[in-house]
Amino acid sequence: MNPHRRTALVHACMALATGLGLVPAANAQPRYDPGASATEIRIGNTMPYSGPVSAFGTVGKAEAAYFDMVNAEGGINGRKISFITLDDGYVPSKTVERVRKLVEQDEVLAVFGLVGTSHNAAVQKYLNARKVPQLFISTGATRFGDPKNFPWTMGWQPTYQAEGRIYAQHILASNPNAKIAILYQNDDFGRDVLKGVMNGLGEKAQGQVVAQTTYETTDPTVDSQVVSLKASGADTFINIATPKAAAQAIRKAADIGWKPAQYVTQVSNSVPMVMKPAGPENALGVISIAYVRDPADPAWQASKEYLQYQAWFRKYYPGGNIEDPSNVIGYSMAQTLAQTLKQAGDNLTRENVMKQAANLDMTLPMLLPGVAIKTGPNDFAPVKGMQPVRFNGKVFEPFGPVLNGQ
Template sequence: MRVCLAAGLGVLLCSPLLAQKRYDPGASDTEIRIGHIAPYSGPASAYGTIGQAALAYVAKVNAEGGVNGRRIELISVDDAYNPAKTVEQARRLVEHDEVLAVFGALGTAQNLAIRRYMNAKKVPQLFVATGATRFGDPQAFPWTMGWQPTYQDEARVYAQHILATRPNAKVAVLLQNDDFGKDYLKGFMDALGDKAASMVVAQATYEVTDATVDSQVLALKASGADVFFNIATPKFAAQAIRKAGESGWKPTQYLASVSIFISAVLKPAGLDHATGVISASFIRDPQDETLQSSRELADYLAFMQRYYPAGDAGEFLNVLGYSMAQTLVQTLRQAGDELTRENLMKQAASLSMTLPMLHPGIGVKTGADDYRPIEKVQLVRFNGTRYESLGQPLGR
């Protein structure tokens, strides 16, 4: 059905009724209100800069006219990496601030704590900042979508690399004692297959409330392992790398991508201890020599200088926040004037795009039955100054 109005010279101006604007709470002719939850304090506060970078990118978009003429208000709140606090903040964002969606909440336990609530309320829980495998289930949880490659897929890549380069390795594993750590471990052990029982000679866990992981690292060293898989968040990952080096243990080290960061992890660990660490990334390193004359890097550096000058432009975490925010903005653009929660999820499940600071060959693609936007990683090795790529991107 179309509505037509008479104009001069007998011309009819027609407009489809489908073009009418539609809004849910958090959207209007002038504004789109989005919630964001980050650990600005607590044991994972190193990740707080992701939120700052996302806020800065939204400020850039607003300065350039917003999205389809609307200003984005990104309400970013602190949960201190505490799931109970995540629940409190999510409820406040949905029920008090009436956001259209919650975007980029960080942490496995934290997102699990709010997933049922978000789905019951039918509020998009978009692009969660965790690689936990369970955040890609559109049948059971249609309002929750991941963003980054899954921890299990990433761990499989490490296992495949070890099998190819060190088939007789003796592997020691440090992992956080929660779903995050167990997800990585499952992918790793599954990929090792029949060799898992003989190759993995020691495992040690830690709690997020622990002061250090020194005793765990020393126990792993005592196993005689010559490969160390470090499944830890930044604070503990840095401690483990440093303790291994200071104790004279020199295994080949594989580091979970959640702690790949040079400024937040490798520098506190000691660059000499971190040299040779192998990790996986889908985000490009701003210090990569092959990127230095590129338009992508120039745009990113200009953004950081103008909108987040206090941030470290060379830090992966800031590239992460920048790239996640770009994905959000594209989803909002695709939603057009139909800014309903249902349409926002529909658009999030209809993405096919590249992001300037992702490795070549790694894109963002979703579908109604595919809630895992990024599914490839690039193996990288730290050379004492920066990361160097190892081969081509791997994954699904």
Template structure:
């Protein structure tokens, strides 16, 4: 080899060696290191929506299980889940602590439309990923104005429209009563429902009633709605009030076609307390596998879930659909972190969350794929109508497009 060729080879080798560290360089923001990924969350472990607290327990247990098997890309998950009592002011206080004191890399699955509304602007001003919110409010899918916020649940307005479309197709002359929570969560569902009914909305909805999360019961509202003569009922409630409403509807002898929003469709935390016999005929929607449905008995993902619950959370009810929901969120969060590799900046976390390509979450219904893009932050596009038969939810019809 000539001296000139040798110099060229050595120069090329030098460039390659110089580039190697850059290619392998790890990038971190607060909350990430060679050994740790710090994730934050608020969850209502107390207060009027405490039935949802089981979600955070499942997510914590899943991350613990991952840590025991080496973590994600060699890093352990440090999951900090705080109780906000379903109180927006408390959620603000807790999230500020997570971001400013604990310095989490991002937050995940903070629950409730009111609580997330209270921290929405703050998270975007701080440029901290506000991921997979446990609420289906339509405003979470707004990458242009709020590029750091992404929901998880299917859109409430779209779900409301689908119930309306089903009523128009099956009971075009229905007299409808509506009960809804008097906040952004309830109003989002109601708007979608009214939009779905279109020009017939004012004529078909003969009575509506609201409740506050601080109310002890919704018994009086149910009596008022029954007296309207409605033969169809859209029940827009969180678990405690959903169980009360289902029970009261049966106790007063009202027999409407009863639609229940999917966020309160858990057999374990809603239908059992209400009474399974009183829940027969309820119509709702699903996108996550129902652990009480025997058709999943031989499904590997469900078997893995049941084994996981038995080992890590033996005191929780494995038939509670909130638990499979929590596992689905944790599974998608883990997928985003795997996609991040060694680039654990907040910007890359958000980029990867907006680059989920037809991912089949093990706990999601087959064919209900998570898919996001920089222009569309809504992970789920389809849902399945289901009817409760006294033991489990039974699917009917074809999956319906959520968008």
């Protein structure tokens, strides 16, 4: 046979075999960036396992427990997740140090789930410069949903500004002449929620906000701030604080006989972490927002979603508090990352991981009905829906429709 005809015939047969899936096409070969291989995907994380907001450390433990389950069931596309999680003590400089180690020494494929607005901001430029995904981070600051300026950073939860606007809208609807006092954490988290409140109040903000005061996470108490807010004559109190300070503020208001309408941000609407330490009787009627099912609420506990969550919890995180919604958040965030990696298939480059993160359309079992995960190339805010909730002395009860605060 003519050698040229033989070569052409071989090429034709190879093309046919490729088309039939008998041999892999060249572009279907696995692709790996640092942190990924045929057997492993390394994911980096920092958490405040110590320090003033160590209560949030349970989020990282829940995430680790979820990946333990994934690995026990065979991993993602046959690859085990190596979840490297380090303590940053809720100190931004330590977050920087830990993240550099994760990227430069541990060579993780992506960093995931970092807690804290200032802490994520401290590493955002570094990670974007190195083109390392900063995925599904645990903060609602708007700067983490900006694909034009930070294409390697994506938040997860609803934004703090949207949350603040929802509180303002509820106040204007329920008490149009409210006199509002605001306590807020003196950092990007506190200022972001405050901005949402002020934007939501609009032209009424200047007249209705009669007092504002801040606190530092290192302050032993917020008692003096609450006393000064009561002295303003306010009948409405917006408590923009992390769990320890939020609980102190609710309790102190009761101790001094101040009984305003109260709002607390979603980062501090945990019954075991905040309402019980504050005294449930003191927190009666507190309003917040939620986007995950409250695991302490009997209304969910007969559902298949909760029973699945309960079975996972008992097996993989038996030392945790099953009633703490922070664990539901860790569980749900880990599910979001797992789906992203599953979609990435054998193309485990950092670029493709970000591409898949920006191509999600899913529901998760422990999100509230009506709340979903949806992203796009120009939409880096996965969770948008927020359900207003009110504390009834035992659990937070939903009321009204799911809102987005936009």
